[in-house]
Amino acid sequence: MRSISALLLSLCLFAGTTSAATITYTENFNDDFPAWESNWLGLNSNLHNYYELHPIFRDNSLRGDNLDGLWLADENFADTEAHIRFNDDFGRSIINFSIDITTWDTNLFFKAYDMDNNLIHSVWISSFEGAYDYPGNYQTISFDSTNGLRGFSIVGGVAEGNTSIDNVIAVIAQKTTAVSESSSLLLMMFGALALVAGRRRQIR
Missing domain, CATH: 1.10.12 (Lyase 2-enoyl-coa Hydratase; Chain  A, domain 2)
Incomplete structure (x- = not known):
């Protein structure tokens, strides 16, 4: 017995x-706008197109003079800083995040926060002014997280309308039952x- x-x-x-599997999501904003809004990044965050919220334009199909990315904004357009937040379920599963970023403002910082709102990554954004080229001249920011990703902020100056992002990549951990x-x-x-x-x- x-x-x-x-x-x-x-x-x-x-x-x-159980075994851990990963899925990689990428958004490069190459499709005609506003196609990205129906993709993973648009559906799982409060990210907006700057021209969508601008009181003069109010048009989410506009790219402006950006050939390669997105001039970003959050839903609080009156705030010059940008605070991008992921939906809880999606953000909780992010184990690695990467983003290409360029800006006109020389005083901006990129700050990322885990699901407990702890600051896990902070870096000064180089002022490349690279959104007007194709492909653009961007700074790549990449980092890991052991506690998911609540979101990221671009602070210290005028982010909205001056900051372009491209090649946003999120690596998602999924637990799969072996048997x-x-x-x-x-x-x-x-x-x-x-x-x-x-x-x-x-x-x-």
């Missing part, structure tokens, strides 16, 4: 094992039990 119990225990433990506790698993367990019991009868 000890061997049977050990076998059943090992099968149960195997049924509960589920389904009827097929139960059949395998009972089959193993019957096999061991049958062998014991033959020995006797």
Whole structure:
């Protein structure tokens, strides 16, 4: 019986094992606007096109003079800083984040926050003014997180209308069950039990 119990225990433990899989999401804003709004970044954050909220334009199909990216804004257009936030479920699963960024303002900083609102990455944004070229001249910012990503802020000056982003990449961790506790698993367990019991009868 000890061997049977050990076998059943090992099968149960195997049924509960999980493995981590990752999915990589990329947004390069290459499609005609506003196509990106229906993609993962638009659906899972409060990111906006600057021209969508501008009181003169009010047109989310405009790129402005940006050939390669997006002039960003958040929903609070009156604030000159930009605070981009991810939806909780999506942000919680981010383990690596990368973004290309360029700006006119020489005083801007990029700051990223985990799901507990702890500052996990901070860097000065170089003023490349690179959005007018194709491909653009951007600074790449990349970092890992062990506690997801609440979002990022661009602060210290006038971010909205002066800051362009491109090639936004989020690596998502997903837990996948290796073997589920389904009827097929139960059949395998009972089959193993019957096999061991049958062998014991033959020995006797």
